[in-house]
Amino acid sequence: MSPTGTLEFQAKDYKSDLKPIWCPGCGDFAVVQGIYRALAAIGRPPHEIAFVSGIGCSSRIPGYTTAYGFNSVHGRALPIAQGIKMANPDLLVLAAGGDGDGFSIGGGHLPHMVRRNMDIAYIVMDNQIYGLTKGQLSPTSYKGRTSSTSRYGSLEEPVNPLLYMLAYGAGFVAQACPTDLPGMAAIIEAAIRYPGFAFVNIQSPCVTYGEEGQQMKALKAIAEPLDSIGHNSADRLAAMDVAQHYGTKLSLGIFYQNPEPPPTYGDLVKERQEARSKDALPRERILDLFIKK
Amino acid sequence: MTTPAIDLAHLSLKDALDLAILVEDEAKERYEEFAHQMETHRTPEAAQFFRYMIENESKHGRELLARRVERYADTPSTVTRDMLWDVEAPVYDAVRAFMTPRKAMEAAFAAEVKAYEFFDGALASIKDPEVKALFVELRGEELEHQTLVKAEIAKLPPDNPLSDEDFVDPPSAVD
Numbered sequence: 001m002s003p004t005g006t007l008e009f010q011a012k013d014y015k016s017d018l019k020p021i022w023c024p025g026c027g028d029f030a031v032v033q034g035i036y037r038a039l040a041a042i043g044r045p046p047h048e049i050a051f052v053s054g055i056g057c058s059s060r061i062p063g064y065t066t067a068y069g070f071n072s073v074h075g076r077a078l079p080i081a082q083g084i085k086m087a088n089p090d091l092l093v094l095a096a097g098g099d100g101d102g103f104s105i106g107g108g109h110l111p112h113m114v115r116r117n118m119d120i121a122y123i124v125m126d127n128q129i130y131g132l133t134k135g136q137l138s139p140t141s142y143k144g145r146t147s148s149t150s151r152y153g154s155l156e157e158p159v160n161p162l163l164y165m166l167a168y169g170a171g172f173v174a175q176a177c178p179t180d181l182p183g184m185a186a187i188i189e190a191a192i193r194y195p196g197f198a199f200v201n202i203q204s205p206c207v208t209y210g211e212e213g214q215q216m217k218a219l220k221a222i223a224e225p226l227d228s229i230g231h232n233s234a235d236r237l238a239a240m241d242v243a244q245h246y247g248t249k250l251s252l253g254i255f256y257q258n259p260e261p262p263p264t265y266g267d268l269v270k271e272r273q274e275a276r277s278k279d280a281l282p283r284e285r286i287l288d289l290f291i292k293k
Numbered sequence: 294m295t296t297p298a299i300d301l302a303h304l305s306l307k308d309a310l311d312l313a314i315l316v317e318d319e320a321k322e323r324y325e326e327f328a329h330q331m332e333t334h335r336t337p338e339a340a341q342f343f344r345y346m347i348e349n350e351s352k353h354g355r356e357l358l359a360r361r362v363e364r365y366a367d368t369p370s371t372v373t374r375d376m377l378w379d380v381e382a383p384v385y386d387a388v389r390a391f392m393t394p395r396k397a398m399e400a401a402f403a404a405e406v407k408a409y410e411f412f413d414g415a416l417a418s419i420k421d422p423e424v425k426a427l428f429v430e431l432r433g434e435e436l437e438h439q440t441l442v443k444a445e446i447a448k449l450p451p452d453n454p455l456s457d458e459d460f461v462d463p464p465s466a467v468d
Contacts, residue, residue, distance in 0.1 A: 024330040029385040216386040
């Protein structure tokens with residue numbers, strides 16, 4: 001039997017031969033499945049996709065896909081992804097990493113990605129802990145959280161990534177969880193399809209250093225699809241209202257999607273290049289200018 | 294284009310057989326992943342059980358494939374794996390490093406229950422009598438598998454009172 005299927009690509013076409021070495025039970029196993037499904041639904045061939053990550057457990061993810069991958073430097077997935085997108089605008093560019101990578105060392109890049117509106121989908125696997133380095137507090141760890149290096153509990157308020165991204169002006173902000181696999185894949189797909197910078201926060205439990213209340217069973221019990229509360233994803237203020245409950249509620253779905261996406265940085269650059277090219281010297285004469293000098 | 298969902302109401306027998314094969318295939322692949330995870334994380338007994346499950350799922354898949362080929366030869370299928378989401382495949386969250394064989398079997402048991410519920414729930418939407426008969430058969434097989442796994446669990450001695458947590462590294466700092 002050779003099923004032809006109804007799509008040009010299937011999820012398996014995006015799965016590499018490399019086997020994940022995450023801890024058994026890790027939420028990231030399901031996340032990568034969701035990415036395979038989303039990419040199959042988009043239908044771009046793997047060689048037209050660049051997948052960039054930083055450092056951390058979740059940053060291993062590009063290697064588990066057949067796309068071009070770059071497991072880069074801690075916190076620097078976004079600037080590298082931006083460079084790739086500008087160098088080859090035809091590529092579909094994805095960036096991924098964890099909450100430590102994205103909101104701590106890499107946190108300074110977020111507002112700039114948003115204000116430039118780079119056409120990149122950024123997927124964060126948020127587990128509220130630094131898992132790879134054996135369980136230290138991360139920027140999304142809740143206040144009071146004890147860890148191997150905070151025996152008396154964290155004194156800091158956590159970052160609220162959803163609220164940050166909305167406040168920065170991101171055109172697409174969503175949250176997903178492997179408790180709802182089809183929902184998660186659909187959100188990733190929508191993020192990739194959004195023409196501009198799209199942010200997806202995925203609650204992906206750490207089975208080794210996460211607490212009982214952060215595991216899949218507990219998340220399933222508190223998950224609330226935004227559709228079920230009649231949320232209007234075209235309303236940024238409504239999105240900010242729901243996003244305030246990050247850490248106390250688990251709202252899943254698209255918080256905000258700009259119904260009229262502004263041009264991307266790539267579009268503006270192209271437009272500028274076309275406008276300026278009228279007065280530009282022919283390429284062969286540029287060297288002459290230097291020689292005359 | 295978003296992957297279309299399975300239209301159970303209009304499922305032909307060929308598609309139903311293909312679907313059943315894909316269900317087994319999905320479960321087999323998940324057990325392969327689990328066996329690899331357990332071997333990587335020094336949990337050989339659970340790995341051994343998951344290898345046993347790979348054999349079971351493969352065997353069932355081969356039987357279904359033989360029936361499919363006998364009746365429909367190599368007529369292309371219109372059902373794809375992307376239309377399924379963990380029908381008989383145990384959920385990723387079901388496993389842990391250092392899990393006992395009992396817990397591995399319980400994960401498989403839960404997956405068999407899930408598969409039973411899928412076929413049982415689908416029956417209400419199916420109109421074709423041949424497809425209905427196949428789904429009743431598949432549902433019955435899932436029940437048999439549950440019985441088999443349950444019997445294997447019953448043979449096991451009680452788990453060691455130590456929990457998985459006892460194998461996690463202790464904190465680097467202490468009070």
